[in-house]
Amino acid sequence: MSRVVYVNGSYVPENEGKVSIFDRGFLFADGIYEVTAVINGKLVDYEPHAERLERSLNEISMAWPCSKAELRQMHEELIKRNKLDEGIIYIQVTRGSADRDFKFPKEAKSTLIGFTQVQKLLENPNAPAGVKVVTIPDIRWARRDIKSVMLLAPVLGKQRAYEEGAFEGWMVEDGKVTEGTSSNAYIVKDGKVITRPLSNSILAGCTRRSLFRMAKEEGVVIEERLFTPEEAYAADEAFLTSASNFVLPIVEIDGKRVGGGQPGPVVRKLREIYLDEARRQAGLK
Known part of the structure; x- marks a missing residue:
């Protein structure tokens, strides 16, 4: 089964998850990301990641792409739709899509994407030997x-x-x-x-x-x-x-x-x- 990813309010199969070639994350690396662990289908240490996301956004004068409640809901929905038991959720916020110009665009709306990755966390194969x-x-x-x-x-x-x-x-x-x-x-x-x-x-x-x-x-x-x-x-x-x-x-x-x-x-x-x-x-x- 194809992974379900999140793109700007929609949950779609991963091969349909697309953003514009004019997105500033692609053109300028003008964006922020976070990675949160998931164990037993539950988020681990989510709040510190949400707080750090807010700090990073503030430091580069970027608007929140959604409400804080909606962001957590997105994480939980990705876990549910992908039946993720153990792994990580990656999210990325960019300043949005606009004609290529170094200045902040005035009308662009933030881009928000998210996806899951299956990964062993509790039984990390690298942990026993280092x-x-x-x-x-x-x-x-x-x-x-x-x-x-x-x-x-x-x-x-x-x-x-x-x-x-x-x-x-x-x-x-x-x-x-x-x-x-x-x-x-x-x-x-x-x-x-x-x-x-x-x-x-x-x-x-x-x-x-x-x-x-x-x-x-x-x-x-x-x-x-x-x-x-x-x-x-x-x-x-x-x-x-x-x-x-x-x-x-x-x-x-x-x-x-x-x-x-x-x-x-x-x-x-x-x-x-x-x-x-x-x-x-x-x-x-």
Whole structure:
């Protein structure tokens, strides 16, 4: 059965999901996106994603494409129509379709699209053994806190990581790790989690936000500061977070084994407490 997608108020088969060639998301990357996890047919951490969408839209002076209630209803309808048990929902908002002009169009109406992807989240096949990352230069613009569809730099970084046999690329700027191409980056030293503080340099991850709350409740110390690739090589553990991977152990960075080359106790604990919360939200416990 063909996937059902959402395009500007209509639910249609994926091969009928089309937008104009004049859409500003296509011509200028003038748009915002969000990805929300689904488990047992239920949205996980939806509210932080909706809040971040609103912030990103405000930062680029883009109007909401619908009401907040309608946006959630769209997510739930996509789950229902596609019988999605576990996976993700991707949504994208652009400034709409208009003749190509760098200035904001005065009459254009926002474009809103959404679709589902089936994906294993609870039993992520990469979680038991962990993954490899490589460091790459951070060549992005200065407003990474905005979840823009302008993703060429992350695409190039992810492709380089793939070609080097790695799962993810950790971007480096001024000798310090910023974040992954599609994830937040962390190391663990002496039981303490170390990660870059929020700023315009990184995206405020929704999984990061929820994990911080749960980690503090469990007595896990989190230190928000910059760290170097060399510190990462010498770390006891390392991991990444994202909506599509939750908490994922990292066992090798730039060909150097981290923590003996296997997931460590802190990362395993953090993954489990996040999975417990995700199961709770999904009505599985």
